[in-house]
Amino acid sequence: AQSVTQLDSHVSVSEGTPVLLRCNYSSSYSPSLFWYVQHPNKGLQLLLKYTSAATLVKGINGFEAEFKKSETSFHLTKPSAHMSDAAEYFCVVSDRTYKYIFGTGTRLKVLA
């Protein structure tokens, strides 16, 4: 069965410093992996998606994620945090029937 583990429930960074949100997955086959962001009182917005075409995936708003099969990881990074990045981030794996399995989420706080 597929699963994802988000290693940090809360991450705080200063504005202008790098962001790292960690995600490990478990899958019996080559998975589709996603990162979604949820701003307060908003829906879940797709940041980026991995589908095996390239291990480094670029998303919206300067975010990217690297798929590392040997480490079963799909960490989300951004070189320089903005105040507007403060939100909750979800790592997601899609199973063979297309349903999503969510991680528990990481709340990102950006300090001025």
Place this chain on the structure above:
Amino acid sequence: EPEVTQTPSHQVTQMGQEVILRCVPISNHLYFYWYRQILGQKVEFLVSFYNNEISEKSEIFDDQFSVERPDGSNFTLKIRSTKLEDSAMYFCASGGVFTDTQYFGPGTRLTVL
């Protein structure tokens, strides 16, 4: 840009009452989903729907739940007799053909008193 919409944004109901949560998926999408997130917990899959029938449902989706696509645009989730533990944020999502990417609505927060 097309988006998934959900109504109402908040719903308060008494235990035992029926509620219907409404969703308008993206117009050319054929796959529809409901998820829920109980406060402080992870987002959980409830049900998927394709070609006017349920494709898959989770253990949570018992006989108290039903889904329907009553016309060409709406997708609804009905809870027949709400329980306190049904209080959660409910998300609708839709997806196109030959892709596993889903697009989510803003959610309906259901509070059962």
